[in-house]
Amino acid sequence: MKAFVRFAWSVLAYNLAVVVWGAFVRATGSGAGCGKHWPMCNGEVVPRSPALETVIEFTHRATSGVALLLVVGLVVAARRTFPAGHAARRAAWASLALVVVEALVGAGLVLFGWVAKDDSAARGWVVAVHLTNTFLLVGAIALTAALAGRPRGLALRGHAGLAAALGVAAGALILTGASGAIAALGDTLFPATSFAEGLRQELSEEAHVLLRLRVLHPFVAVFSTVALGWAARAALRARPDADTRSASFAVLLLAGLQLFAGVLNVALLAPVWMQLVHLLVADLLWVALVVLAAAALAPPAPRSRRRAPRAARRRRWASPGPLPSGEGRSVAGLAPSRTASPALAGPATEWPEMNLRPGRRIDVGGRSGVAMAKLESVEGYGVLVLAVALLAAFTLRMANPPADVVRAASAPRAVTVLEEISIPLAP
DSSP states (O other), rough: HHHHHHHHHHHHHHHHHHHHHHHHHHHHTTTTTTTSSSSSSSSSSSSSSSSHHHHHHHHEEEEEEHHHHHHHHHHHHHHHHHHTHHHHHHHHHHHHHHHHHHHHHHHHHHTTTTTTTOOOOOHHHHHHHHHHHHHHHHHHHHHHHHTTTTOOOOOTOOOOHHHHHHHHHHHHHHHHHHHHHHHHHHHHHHHHSHHHHHHHHHHSSOHHHHHHHHHTTTHHHHHHHHHHHHHHHHHHHOOSSSSHHHHHHHHHHHHHHHHHHHHHHTTTTTOHHHHHHHHHHHHHHHHHHHHHHHTTTTOOHHHHHHHHHHHHHHHHOOOOOOEEEESSOOOEEEESSSSGGGOSOOOOOOOOOOOTTTTOOETTEEEEEEEOOOOHHHHHHHHHHHHHHHHHHHHHHOOOOOSOOOOOOOOOOOOOEEEEEEEOOOO
C-alpha cells in the first residue's frame, strides 16, 4: 500500500506541474502555437522547425498526454491493490474521468479559437470551467492517495455540521479559483502599466466584461479565506487528532500565503511568474482542504476492532470457575464489585464498560477521583489501570489479608475495586 500511496502523490505532483505549465501557455499567449489543429500540431505529429509559441504549446500537449497515461496507471494500480468497492478505487476512477474531461476542454479551447488574443466572453466562461475541472481532477487524485488506508471513504452521517463547513469552504475556494482564472485572463488581454490605470479600466462604463468580473475576485478571495478558517476550526473541534491538526495547519498557512500572493500579484501588475506562483499556491491550498476533509470525515474503526484488546483482557481476567471439591481456603480474587457503584454494575466475571478519557471524573466505590494522566488514547489509560490492578492483586495474594475493598494508587492516580471470592481449592 505504501508504494501505491507514493505513486499517487507522484501522479498528483506531475499533474500540478502540467497545470502550472498550462497557465504559462495562457500567460504568454502561446495557445495558438499549434494553430487550430488538435491533437495534431499544425497538421504534424511532431512539429519541425517550430516557433517558440509552438514549442510551448506542443510541450503542454505532450506533458498532458503523459498525465493521462499516469492516471490510467493509477487506476490499474488501485484495482490491483484494493478490493472492489474500496474508496481509493472509486477516487481513481473519478480521476480518470476528470482527466478526460480536462483534455476535451483543452481541445475545445483550441478548436473554437479561444486562445491567444481572443477576448470573447465565451472564452472567459470556458476558462472558468477549465479551472474548476482542474481543481476537481487534482482533488480526486489527492483523495485517491488520502483514502488508501480508509476503505469506507468519508462518513457524512453524524457529521452534518462539519460536512457543511467543509462544503462551504470547498465551494468558496472553487468560486475563488474560477474568478481568479477570469481575472488572470483579463490581466493577460488588458495589461495595465500602473495600479491606478488598472482600477480605471475596471470602473469604466465601457469596461470589457472580463475587466468587470476581475474586480470581484478580491472580495471572493476574502470570503473563501474566512470560510477556510471556519472549516479548519470545525475540523479540529470534531476530531483533534494528529492528521487533522496537520491538515488544518496546512490549510490556514496556505490560505494566508495565498492572500499575500494575491496582494503581491496586484501590486506587481501580474507578471507571468507571479501568476504561476499564485496558481500553484491555490492548487496546494485545494489539496490541503481535500486532505483535511479526508482526515476529519474518516469513519471510526470498526467497533469489534477497537474493542478487541479490551475483550481479550476480560477473557484473561475472567473467573476460571469452581475447582474440584475438597478442603480449600479463601483467597482474594479479582472480580469487580457489583455494589460499589452503579457504573460498575455487571456480571462478576466481566470487567465493566467505562468510558475513560483523560481529565474525566469517574466514581468508584462512592468516592470521586480525577484521572490526571495525559495519555494518547483510552487504551493507554486502560493498560495503566490493569497494571496497577495486577500489582495490587499480587500483593494481596502474597499477604492474604482479610476481605476488603482495596485501593491501588499510583502516579497518575487510578482506583480499582477488588472483591474477595471464596474458591474451594483442591487438597
